[in-house]
Amino acid sequence: MTNSTPEKIIIGCEEWCQIAQLGIPAVKVRVDSGARTSALHAFNIQAFKRGSMPWVSFDVHPLQNNRVVSLRCEAPIADRRMIKNSSGASEKRYVIKVPIRMKDQIWDIELTLTNRDSMGYRMLLGREAMTTRVLVDPSANMNLGRVSDLELQEMYGMQKKIRSGLKIALLASNPKLYSNQRIMEAGEERGHEMKFLTIKDCYMKLDDEMPEVYYRGGHIISDLDAVIPRIRPSATFYGCAIARQFESMGVYVQNGSLAITQSRDKLFSLQLLIKSGLDIPTTGFANSPIDTNELIEVVGGAPLVVKLLEGSQGRGVVLAETKKAAQSVINAFKSVKANLLVQEFIKEAGGKDLRLFVINGRVKAAIQREAAPGEFRANIHQGGSASTIRPTPEERRLAVKAAKAMGLTVAGVDIIRSKSGPLLLEINSSPGLEGIENATEKDVAGMMIAAIEKHLKWSVS
Ligand code: ADP
Numbered sequence: 001m002t003n004s005t006p007e008k009i010i011i012g013c014e015e016w017c018q019i020a021q022l023g024i025p026a027v028k029v030r031v032d033s034g035a036r037t038s039a040l041h042a043f044n045i046q047a048f049k050r051g052s053m054p055w056v057s058f059d060v061h062p063l064q065n066n067r068v069v070s071l072r073c074e075a076p077i078a079d080r081r082m083i084k085n086s087s088g089a090s091e092k093r094y095v096i097k098v099p100i101r102m103k104d105q106i107w108d109i110e111l112t113l114t115n116r117d118s119m120g121y122r123m124l125l126g127r128e129a130m131t132t133r134v135l136v137d138p139s140a141n142m143n144l145g146r147v148s149d150l151e152l153q154e155m156y157g158m159q160k161k162i163r164s165g166l167k168i169a170l171l172a173s174n175p176k177l178y179s180n181q182r183i184m185e186a187g188e189e190r191g192h193e194m195k196f197l198t199i200k201d202c203y204m205k206l207d208d209e210m211p212e213v214y215y216r217g218g219h220i221i222s223d224l225d226a227v228i229p230r231i232r233p234s235a236t237f238y239g240c241a242i243a244r245q246f247e248s249m250g251v252y253v254q255n256g257s258l259a260i261t262q263s264r265d266k267l268f269s270l271q272l273l274i275k276s277g278l279d280i281p282t283t284g285f286a287n288s289p290i291d292t293n294e295l296i297e298v299v300g301g302a303p304l305v306v307k308l309l310e311g312s313q314g315r316g317v318v319l320a321e322t323k324k325a326a327q328s329v330i331n332a333f334k335s336v337k338a339n340l341l342v343q344e345f346i347k348e349a350g351g352k353d354l355r356l357f358v359i360n361g362r363v364k365a366a367i368q369r370e371a372a373p374g375e376f377r378a379n380i381h382q383g384g385s386a387s388t389i390r391p392t393p394e395e396r397r398l399a400v401k402a403a404k405a406m407g408l409t410v411a412g413v414d415i416i417r418s419k420s421g422p423l424l425l426e427i428n429s430s431p432g433l434e435g436i437e438n439a440t441e442k443d444v445a446g447m448m449i450a451a452i453e454k455h456l457k458w459s460v461s
Helices: 149-155 178-189 233-248 257-264 266-275 292-298 323-335 393-406 434-440 444-455
Strands: 009-011 014-019 024-031 038-041 043-050 053-060 071-084 090-102 105-114 123-125 134-136 167-172 193-198 202-205 212-215 226-229 283-286 304-308 317-320 340-344 352-359 362-370 385-388 410-418 421-428
Touching: 014 123, 024 149, 071 105, 167 178, 167 233, 178 193, 178 434, 178 444, 202 233, 212 233, 226 233, 226 444, 233 257, 257 266, 257 393, 266 340, 266 393, 266 421, 283 292, 292 323, 292 340, 304 323, 317 323, 323 340, 352 393, 352 434, 352 444, 362 393, 362 434, 362 444, 385 434, 393 410, 393 421, 434 444
Parallel strands: 009 134, 024 123, 038 105, 167 193, 167 226
Antiparallel strands: 014 024, 014 090, 038 123, 043 053, 053 071, 071 090, 090 105, 202 212, 283 340, 304 317, 304 340, 352 362, 352 410, 362 385, 410 421
């Protein structure tokens, strides 16, 4: 400790800092003067005793958008405190006190440990840590200098690994999506060579003896062991055609093209489920000439739910509370020649539904989704929330059977709890990972890769 006050350094909105005591050579910090305390994104947080002192150990992924590099850290616990997170909810967090280094200054700051996403940053620097040491220039960024990728690679020992794993392609559209990033990382983490194939950049040669898939620029895509298709609805036609081509080349495609195609047709899917003896809410379908009133009667009258066959993520789902409302909604959809399903309204579900994540005939993770207040659709894209849940054995059986009936190895099965038992709402062939991984803290992406390893009888030698 020196008595003289050091000169304040000017920092921008993002800076690199070092936390030597935790073994973190460099972590990018978001300077957040809106927050009082500073936070470090940690997971596997565990309190323990060292001698008689309370300590905490935790893992940190120090690099943004990288879950492969991971450090195990330990520090004495300074406090445990209720902290409000960015969405306003309070949670109890461990507080540690460690010296950080920025440029040539080293000073002690308090850091709370949180496993909530800190706006994508691994560390937030709050007001308390800034006093006496720094001035913020919000218009500046990396005022103290940048750290290059090469330097980071050296610091974290990220040499290119010698590959002995499988060669797995992710066939999708947007590499920036959480789910796609996680699948790529999970594959790399387990030692495989991962390749991202953008659906629209693939093209193919239809040949009986030598079918081939090419990639933009004319490269032949060869030697793949497996393909994970994550085809968004608007790319179903072409995405499935590419997946089918890989199948004809003998590559293992985790969700087959046929299964994906049929799961995209909501009406056909429901028919398949019913044929397999599985329960769905009473549902009616009409193309158009049929009398609207008859269709309403088929499902037992209002209130009822009208669903657009082409809708997704709950966007094409409408609740009609009265017969009159039902008539207007159905007629409005018909007037634009939209195909629609009419379904009995499961009121007792109270705006909740379950998402069971099935891999290889097993339920690997499950969440309950709850609608935002005033909404009936349990949709996290529309302000709903997700929490962990233990599905009943009956619900597990239903989900596993549904995935099987659809021929899907990986499926997100949506179930609604009705007074007469669980009913199937829909089966998704590219279920999102963000909601379920965050709520359950499970490595679902890793489980998808493990299922491929198992299918191909690959194991670490
Ligand atoms: P999408 O495929 O567009 O997501 P879903 O059929 O899954 O549409 O419906 C979206 C949400 O609406 C469901 O998660 C559920 O909460 C609610 N919902 C759908 N069908 C019914 C129903 N028959 N009764 C009550 N709520 C329903």
